[in-house]
Amino acid sequence: MASAPADLKRRNRRVSAYAIAGALFMLALGFAAVPLYRMFCQVTGFQGTTQRATAEQAAGIKVSPVTISVRFDGNVDRDLPWAFAPVQVTQTVHLGARTLAVYTAKNLSERAIVGRASFNVSPDDAGKYFSKIQCFCFTEQTLQPGEEVRMPVTYYVDPAILDDPEARDIKQITLSYVFHEDKSAVPAKAGKPAS
Structure with a gap:
């Protein structure tokens, strides 16, 4: 026992x-x-998450004669005293063509602020075909009091979207950004934000 x-x-x-x-x-x-x-x-590309591509990857994409409309949207968190908007609200682009879009941001406050952009693409099914080569959203952005900057986005829409039964009938893609203050970051000294 x-x-x-x-x-x-x-x-x-x-x-x-x-x-x-x-x-x-x-x-x-x-x-x-x-x-x-x-x-x-x-x-x-789940829930409209875009892809990130290098310039070399983009160079290997064949440009299609098919076009698609890309709409740009810019917002700021209600606690962030910035003005932020696209310069051009829509572009009609050829699938596979590298295209440049520009947003402007202005710090309306009396202090330097570090911002970080979150983004998505809609409809969700288009996310895996929307590739960004260069984007201000990849890094923090510091704006000094009253500073206004232009923020470029270089992108392309992969022609493979035409082979996807869920996405091939999409006529317009919306790229949307929301800027938030990054309160944990220390603002950089006067100078232009990284693009």
């Missing part, structure tokens, strides 16, 4: 080890969820 308590102790230790391992796994999964979700969205 002396072995029964020893077996019970061994089983309790095993159950405790499994419980601790499970808790550590869930904790690690919690930390990994955001980067994994972001990676999933970038690969699949």
Whole structure:
């Protein structure tokens, strides 16, 4: 009978080890969820996440005679004292053609502010075909008091959109940005923001 308590102790230790391992796994999964979700969205274009391309990748895309309308939208968080808007609200572009769009941003406050843009594309099915080569949204933007800047976006719409039954009938894509203040960042000294 002396072995029964020893077996019970061994089983309790095993159950405790499994419980601790499970808790550590869930904790690690919690930390990994955001980067994994972001990676999933970038690969699949899920929920309008755009793709990022290099100039070399863009050079390999064949330009199609088919055109699509791209609409630009610019917003700021209600706590951010900036004016932000596209210079041109719509562009008609050939699929595969590298195109430049420009936004303007102005700091309406009396202090330097660091902003960061979040973005998406709609309809969602177009996200995996909308590739940005250069974008102000890739970095923080510091605007000094009263400073106004032009912010370029170089992009293309992949002609592969025509092969996707879910996306081939899309006639207009909307690229939307929202600027938020990055309160954890230290504003850079006077100078132009990175583009």
